Amino acid sequence: MPGELFHPETDDVTLAQVLAALDDPMRLRIVKVLVHDPDATERTCTSFQLPVGKSTLTHHFRILREAGLIRQVDRGNSRKAQLRREDIDRRFPGLLSLILAEGTTPESGPAN
Amino acid sequence: MPGELFHPETDDVTLAQVLAALDDPMRLRIVKVLVHDPDATERTCTSFQLPVGKSTLTHHFRILREAGLIRQVDRGNSRKAQLRREDIDRRFPGLLSLILAEGTTPESGPAN
Numbered sequence: 001m002p003g004e005l006f007h008p009e010t011d012d013v014t015l016a017q018v019l020a021a022l023d024d025p026m027r028l029r030i031v032k033v034l035v036h037d038p039d040a041t042e043r044t045c046t047s048f049q050l051p052v053g054k055s056t057l058t059h060h061f062r063i064l065r066e067a068g069l070i071r072q073v074d075r076g077n078s079r080k081a082q083l084r085r086e087d088i089d090r091r092f093p094g095l096l097s098l099i100l101a102e103g104t105t106p107e108s109g110p111a112n
Numbered sequence: 113m114p115g116e117l118f119h120p121e122t123d124d125v126t127l128a129q130v131l132a133a134l135d136d137p138m139r140l141r142i143v144k145v146l147v148h149d150p151d152a153t154e155r156t157c158t159s160f161q162l163p164v165g166k167s168t169l170t171h172h173f174r175i176l177r178e179a180g181l182i183r184q185v186d187r188g189n190s191r192k193a194q195l196r197r198e199d200i201d202r203r204f205p206g207l208l209s210l211i212l213a214e215g216t217t218p219e220s221g222p223a224n
Contacts, residue, residue: 023135094206
């Protein structure tokens with residue numbers, strides 16, 4: 001039903017865009033979850049169980065998509081999100097490892 | 113004259129803090145310049161030749177310092193900034209390489 005969603009070419013994404021996309025606790029949490037998922041996992045927005053409304057969710061996923069971090073595809077009635085793991089690893093080597101290293105306990109604070 | 117400046121312990125810095133510090137064109141540019149400098153280079157704030165006033169500069173350097181990215185030291189009458197290269201490399205391996213890879217032409221846009 002909706003038109004084709006915009007997904008930037010990998011080479012067009014800038015570090016500034018990616019930093020801006022990740023500079024938000026909700027969006028960083030979404031990417032942390034996706035990084036920990038097996039490769040090519042597709043998730044609905046609601047599966048992240050974020051404490052925000054639908055329009056806020058849509059906004060956050062749009063920012064992540066436009067920054068080249070996720071791909072969104074329509075599967076029948078539901079829209080699924082997938083990490084653009086390979087693209088990110090090629091464009092920003094090491095970025096996902098940074099998130100993964102911090103992402104073991106996305107919910108809890110440091111153990112000090 | 114001023115009291116001791118706060119510098120966080122390397123292990124206390126979070127990725128979210130670092131992302132927030134770098135999610136600003138001016139601050140990203142400061143770090144890009146420092147990443148390209150030889151190790152242990154000390155620079156005055158004005159040496160970055162940023163088109164902003166002193167209080168804005170002070171603000172940006174404070175954010176970078178509190179995020180563990182730079183160290184600021186008073187040398188006589190001037191305050192110098194230095195990249196915490198070793199600390200960052202230990203805490204966030206790969207982060208500086210990402211900035212370095214993008215930082216070859218901090219001034220100019222993409223060549224497309």
